[in-house]
Amino acid sequence: MAVTDDAISKIKQMIQQGELRPGDRLPPEQELAERLGLSRSSMREAVKALEAMRILDVRRGDGTYVTSLQPSLLLEAMSFVLDFHESHAVLEVFEVRRIVEPASAALAARRATPEQVAAMREHLTAVHGETPSDELVEHDVAFHRMIAAATGNDYLVSLLETISSQTARARVWRALTQDNAVPRTLQEHERILDAIAAGDADVARAAMIVHIAGVEHWLHDAAERESEALAQADEA
Structure with missing residues (x-):
């Protein structure tokens, strides 16, 4: 389990056990990090992840608060990976992505104009290994949108x-919890773009399959970890 993932689990456990309640303000970062045996960097990443999930509310200059959700909804939101896994909702969406996006990449390899390839290349150069996780997600979405646009199929x-x-x-x-998510995503995007630029539809399709499948595998693993964590909490 990644360090950040462990930090997220510990904060969630505090909320589940009633140490932190909806509306409560979290202790100062340094105090909470020492209390949970975590580094300040992993603590910050955990807070960012939980803020993205709307579990925590970071108020600049004031502090970080547990959102004022009803307890049942709060726990449901915290377990969204497990919930999605059990209902197959997100996994089914990724199955569709694995079917459609490789075809999109292959079509883009046949139809992309030099200008579109240049724009995608410029987009990739704006992101690097130190890019924040939230910006990586925006980059990822934009890159896939550019590939779709290059197919010419509205x-x-x-x-x-x-x-x-x-x-x-x-x-x-x-992006927030997987080790090396940024460099891995960038490398995969570069392989896809290289194939599109070369006009090689088969390689573009294969590179996109690898890219989407990697996210699918992570989602399966994350759901299993969440399931094990909840089972251990129930036993305790």
């Missing part, structure tokens, strides 16, 4: 936009 662009909107929370969670 219906496909609209379809992929709908699919993308339904995977937003999973993308945020992965």
Whole structure:
């Protein structure tokens, strides 16, 4: 389990056990990090992840608060990876992505103009290994949108936009909790773009399959970890 993932679990456990209640203000960062045996950097990443999930509310200059959700809704929100796994909702969306997006990449390899390829290349150069997780997600969404646009098929662009909107929370969670998510995503995007620039539809399709499948595998693993954590909490 990644360090940040462990930090998220510990904060969630405090809320589940009633140490922190909806509306409560979290202790100062340094105090909470020492109390949970975590580094300040992992604590900050955990808070960012929980803020993205609307579990925590970071008020600049004031502090960080547990959102004023009803306890049942709060726990439901915290377990969204498990909930999605059990209902197959997000996994089904990723199955559709694995079917449609490789075809999109292959079509883009056949139809992308030099100007579109140059724009995608410029987009990639704006992101680097130290790019914050939230910016990585924005980059990822924009890059996939540019590939869809390069197909020249407006219906496909609209379809992929709908699919993308339904995977937003999973993308945020992965970017914030998976080790080396930024460099891995950038490398995969570069392989896809290189194939599109070369006009090689087969390689573009294969590179996109690898990219989407990697996210799917992470989602399965995250759901299993969440399930084990909840089972251990119930036993305790």
